[in-house]
Amino acid sequence: MRSEKDKMLAGGLYDASDAELQADAAAAAAWMARYNATLAMPAEERHALLAERFAAAGPGCVIRPPFHCDYGFNISLGTGVFLNFNCVILDVVAVTIGDKTQIGPGVQILTADHPRDAAERRSGLEFGRPVTIGRNVWIGGGALILPGVRIGDDAIIGAGSVVTRDVPAGATALGNPARPRA
Secondary structure, three states: OOOHHHHHHOOOOEOOOOHHHHHHHHHHHHHHHHHOOOOOOOHHHHHHHHHHHOOEEOOOOEEOOOEEEOOOOOEEEOOOOEEOOOEEEEOOOOEEEOOOOEEOOOOEEEOEEOOOOHHHHHOOOEEEOOEEEOOOOEEOOOOEEOOOOEEOOOOEEOOOOEEOOOEOOOOEEEOOOOEEOO
């Protein structure tokens, strides 16, 4: 029988109150307490903490604290990725961010999702859909990236936009819901 964590990582329905997942979340919370106290530290020291928790933290990537995530171990950052203050990544499944992508303050990247059927939702089970953000993407402050979205290389996401669908490479998308600009 698969564990709740295995189900979560595979994008299936899982119980987030499972003891193993709660322990992983507690470890992430302890890591965030350490990381978020490092604002005055050199970027190299913060990078070492990212490499300790994340699936990948490419050279030169920077996250300005405070930063919040579910687990951390599902986040992969390419070379030179930059996340400004107050970013949130709900990483119940993979979040991949390509080289040289810049993310403004207060951006939320969400993989956690819930069943649409009310009876199934009452069960308390949830699932995740991965988010992939390409290389050299610019995401403006306060944007919200919803579960399952793919953003192509060189795209721009306007500040405050709610990205509900994939954004093609090179496109500029803005609004709620975000739509590519003609």
